[in-house]
């Protein structure tokens with residue numbers, strides 16, 4: 007039994023036609039999309055949906071970067087539910103490049119990482135996307151990710167649209183370390199500033215689609 011006071015939605019709402027990435031929903035009568043006898047009711051609709059797998063708050067599976075990696079449909083539930091520690095990257099100077107020792111100090115300030123933790127990285131830069139400051143957001147490195155792997159984390163989330171930042175040497179540096187160790191991660195985690203404690207219980211449940219590399223996910227925290 008989980009004891010909780012409130013549930014915080016850590017998911018960005020998706021609005022078709024907005025947000026820069028394609029999400030089109032096309033409304034039809036149900037019998038237009040399924041082999042259905044026409045039904046005598048004025049409003050009985052279904053939608054055809056067209057989108058890409060990396061949109062909004064989405065989870066990425068190892069298959070995104072590794073041909074033989076686990077796909078979205080085969081991430082075990084145990085990896086997607088559990089205790090999370092919130093690491094604060096918001097107080098760092100602009101243009102920070104975070105290696106293993108920086109990550110260790112950040113983790114210590116949150117009370118440390120326990121084996122089996124979900125890690126949520128809160129930079130506070132997500133709503134500064136339109137401002138010039140955004141180009142100076144924290145950049146994570148492969149070494150910082152290796153530190154998390156060594157601590158036994160099972161899932162990583164960030165409030166940014168990517169783990170790698172402007173100072174990260176390679177475009178896939180963080181992707182390859184986490185996904186190479188079978189650790190999925192979630193981008194565009196929302197509302198992390200609403201969490202009032204450094205440890206919360208988290209559920210992040212994607213639809214288990216076989217053969218898919220990533221997909222929007224509903225992630226919620228219990229305090």
Ligand SMILES: [Zn+2]
Nearest residue numbers: 060064066193
């Ligand atoms: Zn992505």
